[in-house]
Amino acid sequence: MPRNARFTLPDRPAIYHIISRxxxxxxxxxxxxKDKLLDxxxxxxxxxxxxxxxxxxxGNHWHLAVKVYPHEYAYxxxxKERFARRYGEDVHFGDQDMEKFSKKWTDLSEFVREIKQTFSRYYNKRHNRRGFFWGERFKSMIVQEGHTLVNMLAYIDLNPIRAGIVKKPEDYRWCSLGYHTQTGNKDGLLSIDFGMKEWNEFNPSEIVRKYRQFVYETGAVDAGKGKVMDKKIVEKARKKNYKISRSDRFRYRCRYFTDSGVIGGKDFVQEVFDQVKHLLGSKDERKFTPVGGVEGLYSMKRLGQT
Incomplete structure (x- = not known):
């Protein structure tokens, strides 16, 4: 039986909610x-x-909200710039490459396929296994911007709450709010287009604050599916007007003190790395992560997390 074709909007950018198990x-x-899949x-x-x-x-599935731009946006x-990023500056880029990759790199299915295949190879190698890792093909649905989008994003961020893993989304570093809070949106991974344009808010920190408020208030409502946010936690956040203080940010980011293999000044971390890098099985230079909220402090992940 043939598969149903995916819904696409070829004439304009489209937002999708993707689920893969x-x-x-x-x-x-x-x-x-989880760290590797996010990378x-x-x-x-x-x-x-x-x-x-x-x-x-x-633990057994992932959600992604993504805006995909159509072929006409691939100038x-x-x-050419993305081609060099993918294959190196020295590889020739011609007309055939332009035709091929402008289509490929604006295709939702290709985007998800590459993510899943790359992760499968990593997982199988790491765990010395063969065979499929992912189940049935991923689900995708087109989501309208505005009110529908912000509700869908809140639903995604509340996954670890419903599962009873954490009390607050910020405590879970593999969701959007956790990533914003714990890393300061490292590398600008996340767009802050939360579907709140009708609020006429353009300050990034204020957009995140308002989105956090929406997630908390939504998470406190019992929808009959999984756990809900503790009303005491929501009330405490209300009193702070849903702002995260500097001390809160430091507390969230102090996971580096337990998750890091090496932590200290940049020169110190580099010195230690030079002494242990032979254990990593790689000659690549390591990039060290600044610890948010602490001036001049850097970390290197544990060797097992490379």
Whole structure:
């Protein structure tokens, strides 16, 4: 029986809610796997003509809200730049490449396929296994901007709440609000187009604050599916007008003190890395992560998380 064709809007950018589940039993996506999957999403979001609006990576599935731009938005200079990013500056870029990749890199199915295949290869190698990792083909639905979009994004961010993993979305670093809070939206991965244009708000921090308010208020409503946010937590956030203080940000980001393999000044981290990099099985230079909220402090992930 032939598969149903995916809905697309070829004449304008379209927002999709994507859901993909694993084929394995239990919860095969642990912390290290979630970090890797997010790295892969981040990488391909810089190749494809997409904006990442939100995500939640759970133990056996993941959600992604993405805006995909049609073929007409793939201008030659931008395709060429992404081609160099993908294949290197020295690889020739010709007319055939322009035709091929302007279509490929504006295709939702190709975007998700590359993410899933890349992760499958990583997972199988890491766990010394063969075979399928993902289950049935991913689900996707077109989402209207505005009120529908912000509700859908809140639904995604509330996944770890409904699952009873954390009390607040910010406590879960593999969802949008957790990523905003714990990393300061590292590398600009997330667009802050939360469907709130009708509020006429253009200050990024204020947009995130209002979105956080919407998520909290929505999360406190019992929809009959999974756990809800503790009303005491919501009330406490209300009193703070849903702002996150500097001390709160530091507390969220202090996970680096437990998740890092090395932490300290940049020169110190580099010195230690030079002494242990032979254990990584790679000659690549390591990029160190600034610890948000602490001036001059850097971290390197544990060796097991590379």
């Amino acid at each position: 694993t084929a394995l039993s239990g919860f095969p996506l642990g912390d290290i796997e 892969i999403i981040r990488y391909f979001s810089r190749i494809y003509f997409v904006d990442i609006l939100g995500f939640a990576i759970m 030659r200079d931008e395709v």
